[in-house]
Amino acid sequence: MSPTLRRIALVLLLALGAPAAWAQDLAAPLQALVGDDLAAKGEAMEALARTGDPRAAAALQALGDGRLFQRKSDRKVVIAATTRGGALTDAATGAAAGSATAADLDEANLNNRLRRQLSGLLGSLTLTLGDAATRIAAAESIFKTRDAAALAPLTAAIAAEKDARVRRAMETARAAVVLVTDGAEAERIAAAATVGARGDRDALGLLLQAANASPPAVAAAAREAAATIQRRLVMLDAAQNVSYGISLGAVLLLAAVGLAITFGVMGVINMAHGEMVMLGAYTTFVIQDWCRTAAPQLLDHSLFLAIPLAFLFTAAVGVLLERSVIRWLYGRPLETLLATWGLSLVIQQAVRSVFGPTNREVSNPTWMSGQVDVYGLTLTWSRLWIIVFAAIVFVVLLFVLKRTAFGLQMRAVTQNRAMASSMGIRTHRVDALTFALGSGVAGIAGVALSQIDNVSPNLGQSYIIDSFMVVVFGGVGNLWGTLAGALTLGIANKLLEPMAGAVLGKIAILVFIILFIQRRPRGLFALRGRAVEA
Amino acid sequence: MNMKTASAFAGAALAAAAMIGPAVAQDTIKVGILHSLSGTMAISETTLKDVMLMLIEEQNKKGGLLGKKLEAVVVDPASNWPLFAEKARELISQQKVAAVFGCWTSVSRKSVLPVFEELNSLLFYPVQYEGEESSRNVFYTGAAPNQQAIPAVDYLASEEKVVRWVLAGTDYVYPRTTNKILEAYLKSKGVKPEDIMINYTPFGHSDWQSIVAEIKKFGSAGKKTAVVSTINGDANVPFYKELGNQGIKATDIPVVAFSVGEEELAGIDTKPLLGHLAAWNYFMSVKDPVNDAFIKQWQAFIKNPKRVTNDPMEAHYIGFTMWTQAVLQAGTTDVNAVRQAMYGQKAKNLTGGISVMGVNHHISKPVLIGEIKGDGQFNTVWKTKDLVPGAAWSPYIPESAKLTADWTYPWVCGGCEKPKYN
Structure with a gap:
């Protein structure tokens, strides 16, 4: 406190x-x-x-x-x-x-x-003074402990309270205490209604508890209030799952959008893509670590520093890979696959040797911690920011590809390499830069993922399969397809999970994609044109 | 390289082999270390390799065993289960090691088991596991379910008055078997089937939003709810982060974990985990002179004053002590003789007790329940009065309840229904 x-x-x-x-x-x-x-x-x-x-x-x-x-x-x-x-x-x-x-x-x-006992004791002590948030927190802790001893101070506090919001919290807390202690029946029935008006899961739990243990009239009132909450929560659950799906979709989009460039645009099956994500996450760790010792005041904003640096670092690694290994293998997908897979193992083990095999701690900045309630929907700040971040990355990439000279050259090389070359485009340079762009985007995805996942040498592996799924499902070579693919898979996954469990849900998604690819081998948004036939 | 230097090299190598080869064979006792140093399991197993090297180094400082120095033979099975079997064979057949200390996951142990039985060698397995096994060639120094899972559930039921249970685990053999035992145990204690929720997730599951929401939903039925987590390794961090994000505190829905130790907590921000529980047989925070000495020795050996110790490290410590004592007692490293000497072997554990090796190849251990503190350490909130002997077969699974593991007469088996008299 x-x-x-x-x-x-x-x-x-x-x-x-x-x-x-x-x-x-x-x-x-x-x-x-x-x-x-x-x-x-x-x-x-x-x-x-x-x-x-x-x-x-x-x-x-x-x-x-x-x-x-x-x-x-x-x-x-x-x-x-x-x-x-x-x-x-x-x-x-x-x-x-x-x-x-x-x-x-x-x-x-x-x-x-x-700890529960203590929070109840402190709750009674802090009810009447301090700012509104403190008083609400005190009422909240009494709501949870339902300590009968808190009834008297609570009643006194309600009488003195002027802020309507605090008052409501206190009344709910008082109702919670009244509901579970032996008192006048009429008062307890009224308390059930007050608790019911709160309308969330905590209230539901309390009401169900009262419904099991109270005299019949109180139990009936509690049950009725609980039923109202349950009806509301069914709707809310569906909305909540969709919101989880969007958030997972954003994570998938971030992880896959770099691959959409290297695989989708260049046709390079880059198994080391996940390792670029991992390197981005480690860059975040290194920068936070530096901030912690050299500039603690920057720690809360270290992510803003990490984003450009992670982009530059992974882009540089990308160029290195492209120039040293991948460019010799253009047009030979099987060898590319094997070589990049080997590279991914090399990078993983290198990171393991330098940073050790254990997880590294990347802390969440305060503005990314905690949750926000929107009409009963709980959204966590870290997820919300990642959705926003994914959207920004997507829009910027779209802009680069569609509205800049580099994007134009890139698309020209993709569609017809010989023609582009004879138009004076330095295709090798474009190849290297495209690969750098894809890798760099993977790097900044790593910065975001470091906030919600482990920063360990294995980070990349868990995303590579999903990323390929998104790109293939969405349609190779199309950024909009990647967006649609990521969101579809994310939402489908989250809707299936509560019903079928995480393992079966994942299997169902895989089966669905296999069937889908059978029907439409080019994915959701098939690219039309000469490049496809080649 | 030209021909001349190549032949010079070959000559030197030959000479070196001729000189060192036989000398090594005579003067050292080889100890195999079979832990993954690369791949997904390196995160946990590398530490165990290091602790073995430390124990062997110390034994050598004391003069070795039977007048010979110990020699560690480290191989890397790279988190690849079939490779574990190959490397085990290499250690036993080619390197001729006297005993092997290794494995972490149950699947790696199952993979090497036939090799150890075929070649009659000894494996010391240091990790808590699902039980339902007792091999003549394996000594299990980690906890069996009755030394970890069952006491943890008892603690929650009695101290936290939990009546509704979420059994959440990663989808593989250890969580599945443990949860099967726990489910049977809870039902035998009168818990209704609708008060048990079982959930499995894939390895490395990182998006816990909907599952945590499900748990929250399950927990708001007006009855005290707890989560018993057999979630493995990497998936834990995002799981606990999500619990924190969705505002589930330990005082509302406590989570007791069987795979989260000091090493796992070292990599994360423990603020949202405060008060969540773990059940182990050892905590680094236990105040005991033997433990203090062990921690000091470990941090000096690894040259990092911040490194933590954990439960499987203690298991190797006990296993290694017992093995050295058994070798001294038998006067040889011969597998059959050492195995006989192992039964009833006593060794000090790091929590102030004396562990005993049972005839079912499992050791006795204290059970500790700890709450996670802000510094990533555990605060022991409950401890068994006496050491609990490990049970190979669970009495709560009907088909296992009939079986007895006892490698002395009149049983001489890892799981049989009747004793046999000659």
Whole structure:
């Protein structure tokens, strides 16, 4: 929890006027907080919350944040500035106690049961002060713990609350508590309706729980409210799955669009395409790593730095591959396939030797973490940004191919190499640049994928098959086809997964593509023209 | 290269072989290390190769075994299952190793099994696995299901009051068998079939959105729900990330994993994982003098003070200690003699207990449940009082319940229904 929250708790408790005489009673429960006995720890938490001493509240806050420690040297219970140590405060007296690193401190551990208990206790403590978001969070934590003891402070808080949104959250929380505690039946039936109005899965869970355990009239009301939510959720689920499908489609599009250029436009079966994606992801890692040590303030924006660098790096690797290996194999697809597959193994093992075989940590910037609720649809920011990013990459590529001189030359070489050559186009240079473009796009796909997948030497392998599927299904040599292919496969996959399971779903998709290719060997959007016949 | 230098080279090589060859054969005991150093499994197995090298180096510092130095023979089966069998054959037939330490996945173990049985050699297998096996030629130093999966489920049922279960796994033999055992176990405890959801995903599954949403849906039926995860390797990171993204906290729906250890957590941001659980027989965070010494030795050997230790490393540590003791006790590296000496062999494990090798080739281990902390380590929240002996056959699968694994008389078999008396 935030430092503001801690301050709020302090102010609240100071306002209540904690008698100083209680201070010495803190020592025993504080020691219990850093001990090993989990039951004693729970009791100590309750005892501390009861004292109403600001120091106790601070200690509980710190416990929740993972900043409560026992100093190894003198067994003193201390609160550190951060989870890794730093400046220390004596938890019992509130006096400064020097500073230390994590190595000199033993952290006070919690398990999930205690964590739930603690969030309930802190919820009651922070209900009436702080900004709207804090108060909503407090109400939310009471909604989850449904602690009967929170009823009184909650009722008082509702009476004093002016913000309608916070008030609604508090009323829902209060209804949740009322619903599961033994009280007047009429009040509980009304509570079921209030909880039902919340309309999400948490509310549904609570209502179903009440429907199983309450007296008949309450159970009936809960069941009815639950049924309303369930009807709404059926629609929502379908929409949610489509949104997942679009997001998977965007990932597939990113991974495949580079291949659409090298395979689709140039006809090179590039099995090392996945490794270009992987190299892009590793570039992101290297840049984040550099930021962490050299420029921590840039860390949150390191992706913007990573995108151009990953593009340049993988494009350079692409040119190297094209000039050294692939150009000798034009027109011999089988040899190209084998050679690029070999190259992919070489690149993988090289990365494994340099960075080690284990996953590398690429952190999500804050603006890509978390989720957003749109009418009950949960969309995660990382996925949303990837959809946006895929769209931008796609539009830029389309522009390059259709509206620039380089794109024109590229298409000319693809359609008729001899003619293009006699028109004065340096076909070899165009080949190299096209390959570089495809590889570079794969590299920036790697930057995006590093946010949602493992950065390991195997990253590329998991995308190469899917990428080929998308390109072949969409129609070789057509960017629009790649877009349609990626979205179709993504949505079909996500609609099948809940019904058939991930394994069967994948098999079904493969079978579908095989059948489809039988009917239309050139994919969704077949390219017409002389190049196709050649 | 001209003819002259070529022949000079050949001559030198021959001379070297003549000089070193017999000397090596006389003065060293060879120990085979069969772990993938390339391919998908390198991520986990490379560490085990390193820990074996460390253990062998230390044994040599102590003067080796039976007056001879130990010599590590490292081969790379490259995450390729048939290649495991070939490399195992090479180690046993050509290199004449006294014992082999290796394998990670069950499929690689199944692939080398016929080779070890045919050539009568010893394999020490250090990874938690699905059980239902006891070979005369394999010593299983990792956990059997009764040393990991069953206690974890018991913990969730008693401590977290879980009544609804999601069994999520990667689609291959270990999760399938473990989940079969768990399903039978849960049903025997009175869990209704509609309160169990089983989900399998392909290897390296990276898009968890709809499956996590399904879990969330399953978990909102008003009953406490937990996920028992046998999801393997790489697929875990995106899985946990998605849980975090969709706002599922450990306090709502805890996930207990059997394949996520310190090494796997080292590569990821553990903030969204806080409080999720793992069941193992060893955690790096266990405070014990033997463990502290082991960690210090490992970090010095690998020259990286940040490297972590994990459960399969401990299994190799125990297995190697037991093997050296058995060799000393037998006075020879002969496979049959060493195998006899292995039964009842005791060795200190790293969590303050003493593991014993059973006659079913499985060892006794403590079971620890840990919650993931912010620093990628585990906070032990529960531990069995005593060490649990490994059971080769699960009593919860009807056809296995009848079988006994005991390599001493009157059984002398890895799975038979009746004892045989001579």
